[in-house]
Amino acid sequence: MKKTVFLGALAVTGLAAGAAAAGTLDDVKARGKLNCGVTTGLVGFAAPDANGVWEGFDVAVCRAVAAAIFGDPTAVEFIPTTGKTRFTALASGEVDMLARNTTWTFTRDVDLKFEFVGINYYDGQGFMVPKSLGVSSAKELDGATVCIQTGTTTELNLADFFRSNNMSYEPVPIETNAEAQQQFLAGACDVYTTDASGLAATRATFENPGDYVILPEIISKEPLGPLVRHGDNAWGDLVRWTLNALISAEELGITSANIDELRKGTNNPEINRILGTEGNLGEMLGLSADWAYNAIKAGGNYGELFEKNIGENTPIGLSRGLNAQWKDGGLIYSPPFR
Amino acid sequence: MTQAAFVRTEMVPEQAPPITSSGVIGWMRKNLFDGWMNSLLTVVSLVAVGALLYEILPWIFRSSWTAGSLNECREQIKEAYGPDASGACWAVIRERYAQLTFGFYPSELYWRPILAFILMLGAMAPVLFSNLPRKLLWFSGLYPFIAAWLLWGGSVWGPLSALAGFIIGFALLLAITPRFGAILGVIAAVLGPIIWWTLLSGTVIDVLDSIIPIALEPVKSRNFGGFMLSITIGVTGIVASLPIGIVLALGRQSDLLIVKSLCVGFIEFIRGVPLITLLFVASTLLNIFLPPGTDFDIIVRVMIMVTLFSAAYMAEVIRGGLAALPRGQYEAADALGLDYWKAQRLIIMPQALKISIPGIVGTFIGLFKDTTLVMIIGLMDPLGLSTAIRANQEWNGIVWELYGFIALVFWIFCFSMSRYSMYLERKLQTENH
Structure with a gap:
């Protein structure tokens, strides 16, 4: 069996080379499943439950895209990727899209030849300290020992921040978030720094969360979003407008509860266009007319997904902040469906 | 002439050794308190072990098995053992043991890996214990195909x-x-x-x-995970690397220039490269070389890399065994008129392999533990799953319980291998050199 798989793979290599020229959407449809790259586990964003079903805020984006294509939010193959393998997995075609809280940066977009289709979470790097340290601002951290994950943008941001404020610090390099939690709790470092969402999730697991505070300063911009390969703009459009549909749905008040009601027809032409009762937006994407209906129905609109996975009623307890709709003073904004 | 009155006429009857040098006390005096230095070391070690157990045992046993989340665990332990108690949250193991064992394998098909595992024990038995009927070896030969069918469907x-x-x-x-x-x-x-x-x-x-x-029903490799993944990769590597290693070791000693240079080149290249690098080649580089859309099973790729890696080490271990054989054994084989393969099969290899047993088993154990490195390329081995389990809001913050459980299971496997190798060495001991 093992040998046949190997040799069989070599044999079909030639055929596959020809087939790969077709569009990503055709490949996905032929396969019957969307291959979506996620993290190997990040609280609130992607994690398998006891039955092996993936859940989380990033996972929900994958499910929405799958629902838009197939009408079935479970038609996804989740492929866990690490920080080291994620970009090759996407570039080589192992996954069709990445929804793996990846920061949109210039080099990733331009040099690595990826296309970020939007932003589903505005994050930023913050600091957490024990209350007993008596610090209320990151500017007072001169001389602190800082637990920092190696090989990430957070490491560089930290160096920039301390240098521009003429402060010194002593880094305690760590490899994973779990290690950081243990080191921080054991007092090996005064400060733990990572993305603010990660800090909130970490703090929620402490035995006495009240003994630790997250400082108000956010020292970097970390816009996280799904991304696809260069070279297939139609596919990029599909993922982009699926995300936009979730965002617009919240803005227009389409929820998973009232969507069936609204689908019967409304006075709002944009809602009608999104839900496919008016116009032919789905057809333009190469999908059925009810693509956005399925995507929103899969897990709810953007706001519902936020509340369910990382919102204030979850243990992570993130407030909307920058991730509120533009009308509520946030940055979440979708171009019009027209 | 009078008889000397003080010459004994009979033997003094044997007496039991003094109580201080026999029984428990004697053993303790001899092994634990032999001189002040050893006594001191004994006391210090006992205190150290005692202190360790004093810390660990309450943590292990003041535990919660039924909670649904880490916070619930903490509450249950506080309720049961007082507000300052801290204990292990074994509930995570109870909830996730199936996932740690089978990964994402569909739960209604768990019988297939279980059956494959039981059959594996059956297939290994005639290889490991020579007093079983030799006909069973046919089953061992067929087993890889049965296992592949059961696992992948x-x-x-x-x-x-x-x-x-x-x-x-x-x-x-x-x-x-x-x-x-x-x-x-x-x-x-x-x-x-x-x-x-x-x-x-x-x-x-x-x-x-x-x-x-x-x-x-076919099951995708991506759904393999947990100990099942470790065992699948480990056992394949172990079974395939031994014959490849033997061939490489013989090739390295060959007089044929091309065979020899190929084997030396392969061994030195693989041994000069870290396993993680090879895994990255398997997971990412091959993806780029092969045309997009090629579905070359990731676990098969990893198995091939792991096998090649351990085969190179195996070859050197066996070469050590070959080098330890006296020259006379080779000459004796020649003198009997045996051809090369017969000499290897009947005279050289049985002795060389016997000498190499500790090294071979050491390589096996190392290989089995190295399978956890696949976590780095995003495969869900037990360590990878521990990260994934921690990524749930319920279990975020759990560290020792998961690692402790995984370590225990690995220890059981590796310790069994080690004990088997000692059994084999004792059995094959012929006391001729």
Whole structure:
């Protein structure tokens, strides 16, 4: 069996080379499943439950895209990727899209030849300290020992921040978030720094969360979003407008509860266009007319997904902040469906 | 002449040794309190072990098995053992043991890996214990194909046609060697199966499938995980690396220049590269070399890399065994008129392998533990799953319980291998050098 798989793979290599020229959407449809790259586990964003079903805020984006294509939010193959393998997995075609809280940066977009289709979470790097340290601002951290994950943008941001404020610090390099939690709790470092969402999730697991505070300063911009390969703009459009549909749905008040009601027809032409009762937006994407209906129905609109996975009623307890709709003073904004 | 009155006429009866040098006390005096230095060390060690257990045992036993989340665990432990108590949250193991064992394998199909594991024990038994009937070895030979079918599912004709390739090779070897010589025989035995696997078997499988469709529900490699993944990769690596290692070790000692340089080059290249690098090659580089859309199973890629890696180490371990054999053994084999393969099979290898047992088993254990490195390329081995489990809001913050459980299971496997190797060494001891 093992040998046949190997040799069989070599044999079909030639055929596959020809087939790969077709569009990503055709490949996905032929396969019957969307291959979506996620993290190997990040609280609130992607994690398998006891039955092996993936859940989380990033996972929900994958499910929405799958629902838009197939009408079935479970038609996804989740492929866990690490920080080291994620970009090759996407570039080589192992996954069709990445929804793996990846920061949109210039080099990733331009040099690595990826296309970020939007932003589903505005994050930023913050600091957490024990209350007993008596610090209320990151500017007072001169001389602190800082637990920092190696090989990430957070490491560089930290160096920039301390240098521009003429402060010194002593880094305690760590490899994973779990290690950081243990080191921080054991007092090996005064400060733990990572993305603010990660800090909130970490703090929620402490035995006495009240003994630790997250400082108000956010020292970097970390816009996280799904991304696809260069070279297939139609596919990029599909993922982009699926995300936009979730965002617009919240803005227009389409929820998973009232969507069936609204689908019967409304006075709002944009809602009608999104839900496919008016116009032919789905057809333009190469999908059925009810693509956005399925995507929103899969897990709810953007706001519902936020509340369910990382919102204030979850243990992570993130407030909307920058991730509120533009009308509520946030940055979440979708171009019009027209 | 008078008799000397003080000469004994009979032996003094034997007495029991003094209480201070026999029994428990004697053993303790001899082994624990032999001189003040040893006494001191004993006391210090006992205090250290005692302190360790004093810290760890309450943590292990003041635990919660029923909670649904870490916070619930903490509440239950506080309720049961007082507000300052801290204990292990074994509830995470209870909830996730199936996932840690099988990964994302569909739960209604768990019987397949379990059956494969039980059959594996059956297939290993005749290899490991020579007093079992030798006919059972046929089952051991068939086992890899049965296991592959059980684990991956799909049509039964896939594994069977893979097996047919080996049969074709063997038949060609037997048919051609007597007529055209050994070299042509070997070439035919290699080319025949390759032609079969690449060109013919696909069609034959399709035809047979349409006539007699026997199939299990296929399971994707991506769903493999946990200890099942470690064992699958580890056992494949162990089973395949030994023969490859033997061939490489013999090749390295060969007088044929090309064979020798190929083997030396392979061994030194693989040994000079870290396993993680090879895994990255398997997971990412191959993806870029192969055309997009090629579905070359990631676990098979990893298995090949792990096998090649340990085969190189195995070759050097066996070469050590070959080098330890006295020259006279080779000469004796020549003097008996044995040809190269017969000499290897009957005289050299049995002795060389016996000498190498500790090294071979050491390599096996190392290989089995190295399977956890696949976590770095995003496969869900037990350590990878521990990250994934921690990514749930309920279990975020759990560290020691998961690692402790995984360490225990690995220890059981590695310790069994180690004990078996000691048994084998004792059994094969012939006291002739």
